[in-house]
Amino acid sequence: MIDANRYDLLIFDINVPGISGVELIEELRSFNDTTPAIIITAYDDLNYLKKSFDVGAHDYIKKPFELEELKLRIEKSKVLFHIEQERVVKLDETHTYYPARRIVSDGVKERSLKPKEKEILDYFIAHPHRLISSEELIQNIWEFDAMPSDATLRSYIRNLREIIGADKITTQRGARYRYE
Secondary structure, eight states: TTTOOOOOOOEESSSSSOOHHHHHEEEEEEETTOEEEEEEEEOOOOOHHHHHHHHHHOOOSSSSOOOOHHHHHHHHHHHTOOOOOOOOOOOOSSSEEEEEGGGESSOEEEOOOOOOHHHHHHHHHTTTTTTHHHHHHHHSSOOOOOOOHHHHHHHHHHHHHHHHHHGGGEEEETEEEOOO
C-alpha cells in the first residue's frame, strides 16, 4: 500500500507479525521515504526507543495510552511537518484568524488569543448571526467543575472585541451575544 499511495503520517506498532514497525521504518527510509512516523510499543526497554529514533521515527508512544494522547501527538505532527494546510478564517476586510496558531492578524500586527478566547471565537464562528447566551457559551466551552463567573466571561468577550473589532460581537439584553 505504501508503494501505491502517499501518506501524510505513519503509525506503526513495534510488535507486529512478520516485520516490526522499526524494521518497516528502516526499510522505508532506505528508499528515501521521509513520511513522518510514530512508533507504538508496550516494551519498557529503552533500546527500542533508541532504535526507533535511529531508524527515523519522529515520535514514540508507550502502551497503554489514552486515545487523546495519540490525538495530541498526531496534531503536533501535523504542525511540525506541515501536513495539513493551515485553516485561515477571514473575519472581515482587515482581520484574519489562524485557528491552529491562535492568532488574529489585522495585516500589520498579530495578536495571540488565550486558549479560552480561541474556544469562544471558534464557537461564535460556528454559530454566526445567532443569539448565544452566556450559559450556552459556558456549557459548551468549560468543564462542569471549572465554570467561570459571569465577570470572567465578560472579560474574555471584551478581550476578543479588542482583538477582532468591537462591532463583530454585539451584546443583547439578558447577557446574550451575537457574532456578526
